[in-house]
Amino acid sequence: MTRRSCAIYATGIICAHLLIVGIALVVAQVFPTIIFNRLKKEITLTDGKDVFEAWKNPTPPIYMQYFFFNVTNPEEFLAGGKPAVTQIGPYTYREYRMRENVTFIENGTKVFAKNPKSFVFLPEMSVGDPEVDLVRTVNIPAVSVMDAVKSSFWLSSLVSIWMNSIGVEMFMTRTVHEILWGFKDPLLTRLHPMKPEIEEYFGLMYKKNGTSEGEFVYYTGEADYRDYGKISTWNGQSKMSWWSSNESNMINGSDGSTFHPLISKNESLFIFTADLCRSIHLNFEKDVEVKGIPAYRFSPPPEVLASPEDNPANAGFCVPAGECLGAGVLKVSVCRKEQYGNQYSSHACMPIKSGGFSKDKSMLLNHFLLWGETMSKTVSSIFQTVVIDEESAVKMKNLLLIVTVVSNCPLIIVGLGAIMLVILIILICRARQIKNEVKRIDFSEAFHSFATTAKEDTAYTQVSDKPEETLENHSSTNQQLKNGPYISMSPIDTEKCFD
Numbered sequence: 001m002t003r004r005s006c007a008i009y010a011t012g013i014i015c016a017h018l019l020i021v022g023i024a025l026v027v028a029q030v031f032p033t034i035i036f037n038r039l040k041k042e043i044t045l046t047d048g049k050d051v052f053e054a055w056k057n058p059t060p061p062i063y064m065q066y067f068f069f070n071v072t073n074p075e076e077f078l079a080g081g082k083p084a085v086t087q088i089g090p091y092t093y094r095e096y097r098m099r100e101n102v103t104f105i106e107n108g109t110k111v112f113a114k115n116p117k118s119f120v121f122l123p124e125m126s127v128g129d130p131e132v133d134l135v136r137t138v139n140i141p142a143v144s145v146m147d148a149v150k151s152s153f154w155l156s157s158l159v160s161i162w163m164n165s166i167g168v169e170m171f172m173t174r175t176v177h178e179i180l181w182g183f184k185d186p187l188l189t190r191l192h193p194m195k196p197e198i199e200e201y202f203g204l205m206y207k208k209n210g211t212s213e214g215e216f217v218y219y220t221g222e223a224d225y226r227d228y229g230k231i232s233t234w235n236g237q238s239k240m241s242w243w244s245s246n247e248s249n250m251i252n253g254s255d256g257s258t259f260h261p262l263i264s265k266n267e268s269l270f271i272f273t274a275d276l277c278r279s280i281h282l283n284f285e286k287d288v289e290v291k292g293i294p295a296y297r298f299s300p301p302p303e304v305l306a307s308p309e310d311n312p313a314n315a316g317f318c319v320p321a322g323e324c325l326g327a328g329v330l331k332v333s334v335c336r337k338e339q340y341g342n343q344y345s346s347h348a349c350m351p352i353k354s355g356g357f358s359k360d361k362s363m364l365l366n367h368f369l370l371w372g373e374t375m376s377k378t379v380s381s382i383f384q385t386v387v388i389d390e391e392s393a394v395k396m397k398n399l400l401l402i403v404t405v406v407s408n409c410p411l412i413i414v415g416l417g418a419i420m421l422v423i424l425i426i427l428i429c430r431a432r433q434i435k436n437e438v439k440r441i442d443f444s445e446a447f448h449s450f451a452t453t454a455k456e457d458t459a460y461t462q463v464s465d466k467p468e469e470t471l472e473n474h475s476s477t478n479q480q481l482k483n484g485p486y487i488s489m490s491p492i493d494t495e496k497c498f499d
Helices: 003-028 030-042 050-056 073-079 139-147 153-165 177-180 187-190 312-317 388-405 411-457 468-476 492-497
Strands: 062-071 086-095 100-105 110-121 135-138 171-175 210-221 229-234 269-271 278-290 292-298 341-352 360-368 380-387
Touching: 003 030, 003 411, 030 388, 030 411, 050 388, 062 177, 086 177, 086 380, 135 139, 135 177, 139 153, 139 187, 292 388, 388 411
Parallel strands: 062 135
Antiparallel strands: 062 086, 062 380, 086 110, 100 110, 110 210, 135 171, 210 229, 269 278, 278 292, 292 341, 341 360, 360 380
């Protein structure tokens, strides 16, 4: 067997093996299954893993931007006119969420943690100094007191007279820092001795800087990867009690910082937020790209905060039952001391192949006050953003590159098999071409040899029985002999012919 034949056979064998193995891997989905199983095992809240450390101390920066609306015509508004407001902001704070007292329970299937939040002011991302800038806005404590006694005409009248006597007005002028982080309110100070449960201080973020949202127990994902990061209990309770239906009181999903791996576009993601005192769900909105990382954007559908007329399931958030505030507004006074509603709008964005390890998230929270039967202008707006940091983005890109290469290994093998098939075809065609050329050369040589042999075998001899001397003598007579037929003639005795 020639070396050319060996090369053809070897190429054919390699090609066949590559194609068979590659096609089998593609059909069986071996590599994606291996990757998915690996992700299910790796993305768990297990001590020592990078995912667990990132969950305990999230590295992506969280920014809270506060906007306030300064009322410029309080007298006209109190007389029944429309309020004229100017927006002031943003005042930006960096939020830190390092979990504390982390303890594994129930054989590592759950983990206990406290979620304290701390805020640091960022002057480079703000329009001014929150301790200097003044804002004239609705006196929230006063409106809250009036709302509490609105059911009784006589009581509300007496309270109104009393408030006027101590100089409490329906509008207040305070610094941004006081409105956010708290100030000692004169009205609440007078009510505190009569009702000790009433705080003397008021602020939209009062007691929220450096304090915990509560005690949480999370699923680690060890038992089921789809439970990764989900909340099992909050403050020792598996469900809430202040809403008017069992469905509304359910604690569903995670706290919004993590989601299980292998998220599908067809599923709904659930989030429990302590600020809203309820759970909401998010649906897939569109594909996006965050710092070069492909991601899914999930956002709450309109029915999340729709009115009970449009979504009967939201009737459970009307407290007391039947007392609803309308679409887009949620009364959180049932679980918070401040008597104001909230209009909530958010959207959350994740790596195709990650459960919240990197994210781009934003939330808008508007504070409203109820004024009689109508709603006043917005008191403040909070815009929260979370964008993956550069270091985490680089890690995520490298991880996605590895996952992509490993997932496409079967296709790479099939591609190599196809290349080997092309090489095999070229070798076979070349071998046939060379074989035909050899045949032509052998035929030409054989024909030439046959012609030469035939010429040598075709000889002409002189027909003569004369001795050589005669021929020599004859040639000496200058008669040239030529090849050809000759007739030999000799004298005959005629008598013998007739005997």
